[in-house]
Amino acid sequence: GENVEQHPSTLSVQEGDSAVIKCTYSDSASNYFPWYKQELGKRPQLIIDIRSNVGEKKDQRIAVTLNKTAKHFSLHITETQPEDSAVYFCAASISNTGNQFYFGTGTSLTVIP
Amino acid sequence: DGGITQSPKYLFRKEGQNVTLSCEQNLNHDAMYWYRQDPGQGLRLIYYSQIVNDFQKGDIAEGYSVSREKKESFPLTVTSAQKNPTAFYLCASRGTSGGNEQFFGPGTRLTVL
Numbered sequence: 363g364e365n366v367e368q369h370p371s372t373l374s375v376q377e378g379d380s381a382v383i384k385c386t387y388s389d390s391a392s393n394y395f396p397w398y399k400q401e402l403g404k405r406p407q408l409i410i411d412i413r414s415n416v417g418e419k420k421d422q423r424i425a426v427t428l429n430k431t432a433k434h435f436s437l438h439i440t441e442t443q444p445e446d447s448a449v450y451f452c453a454a455s456i457s458n459t460g461n462q463f464y465f466g467t468g469t470s471l472t473v474i475p
Numbered sequence: 476d477g478g479i480t481q482s483p484k485y486l487f488r489k490e491g492q493n494v495t496l497s498c499e500q501n502l503n504h505d506a507m508y509w510y511r512q513d514p515g516q517g518l519r520l521i522y523y524s525q526i527v528n529d530f531q532k533g534d535i536a537e538g539y540s541v542s543r544e545k546k547e548s549f550p551l552t553v554t555s556a557q558k559n560p561t562a563f564y565l566c567a568s569r570g571t572s573g574g575n576e577q578f579f580g581p582g583t584r585l586t587v588l
Contacts, residue, residue, distance in 0.1 A: 394575045405565060405579040406518070413575075451517065457575045460506030460525030462533065467517040 364389040366454050368466025375442050376474050383469045385452035386434045392464075394457035395435050397426060400449045400468075409450075410437070413457060442473045478502045481566050481580035488553070488560070488587050496551045496583045498566035506569040507549035508577070511535060511562045518565065524549055525571070553585065561587045 365388040375381050387395075393414035398406035412419045412426045412435065419426050423442075428435040439446055452466040479500040488494045498507065509521040520533030524543040538557025543549055549568075553560045566580040 396576065403563075403582075405581050407579075408576050411575065453577075455575070455577075460523070460569065460571045462508065462520055462523050463577055465518045470515075 364392055364454055364464040366452060366464045366466045368452050368469060370469060371467065372470045372472075374472045374474060377442060377444060379442055381437075381439045381442055381446070381471055381473075383437045383450055383452070383471075384434060385436070385454075385466050386432075387454040387464070388433065389454070389464075390430075390433070391456055392454040394455045395426070395428060396453050396455075396463075397437050398451045398453065400451065402448075406451060439471075442471075444473050444475050447471055447473045479566065479568050479578050479580040481564075481583050483583060484581065486583055486585045488585065490587055491555045493552055493554050494585065496553065496564055496566075496585070498549045498551065498580055499547055500549075500568040500578075500580075501547060502568055502570065502578065503546070504568035504578075505546070505571045507543070508567040508569070509533075509539075509541065509549070509551045510565040510567065512565060512582075513562050521551065521564075560585055 368385045396411035399409045400406040423440045425438040449468045449470050451468050453463045455463045482497045506525050508523040510518040519535050521539050522541045524530035540552045564583045567577045569577045
C-alpha cells in the first residue's frame with residue numbers, strides 16, 4: 363500500500379520568513395495530493411491541493427510543488443504570520459474514487475512574532 | 476461547515492461500556508471515513524465505506540465496528556474490546572465523481588473514565 367512520509371515534525375520560523383514542509387509517497391498510482399491545516403482541537407481544513415498533471419499550484423501565500431518522478435511534494439508558506447501556527451498534514455490518494463487517503467504524520471508549525 | 480456533522484462533541488464512557496459516535500453528511504458523498512487522532516499524533520484510519528452496505532477495515536479497526544445502512548450516515552461503535560479508546564475521533568466524507576476533497580466533521584472527543 364501507499365506510504366507517506368512527512369518532514370520535519372516540528373518547525374519554528376520568525377514572522378515574515380518562509381516555511382517549507384516536505385512529503386514523499388511510494389505508490390505511483392496516487393494522483394491527488396491535498397494539504398490540511400489543523401488548529402488545536404479543531405477539524406483539519408483543506409488549504410491547497412494538487413493533481414499529478416500539474417507541477418505547481420499557488421494560492422496567495424501558499425504554494426505546493428509536485429515532483430512525480432521523485433515522488434515528493436512540498437508545501438511552501440511565504441511571509442508567515444502568527445495565525446499560520448498550526449499542525450499541517452499532507453496526504454496522497456487516487457482522485458475520484460472512494461479509496462482511502464494516506465496521511466503524513468504532521469508538522470507542527472510555530473510562527474514566532 | 477461542509478455539511479458533515481458529528482455528535483456528541485464530548486463523550487465520557489466508563490470502562491467496559493460500548494459507545495456509538497454519530498456521523499451524518501448531507502453532501503451526497505458516497506465515501507465516508509473514520510479516523511482516530513491521539514494527542515500530538517497524525518490521523519489513523521479505523522474504517523471506511525465506499526458505498527452503502529459496504530465498508531473496509533483501516534489500519535486500526537480492532538475494537539471498533541461500523542455500519543452503513545444509509546448514504547448519509549456512518550456511525551462508529553467503540554466496543555469494550557478497544558483497550559485504549561480515549562482519543563479524538565474524526566469522521567470525513569468524499570465525493571467520488573467530479574471531486575477529490577475529503578471534508579471533515581468537527582470531531583468527537585471520547586474520554587474513558
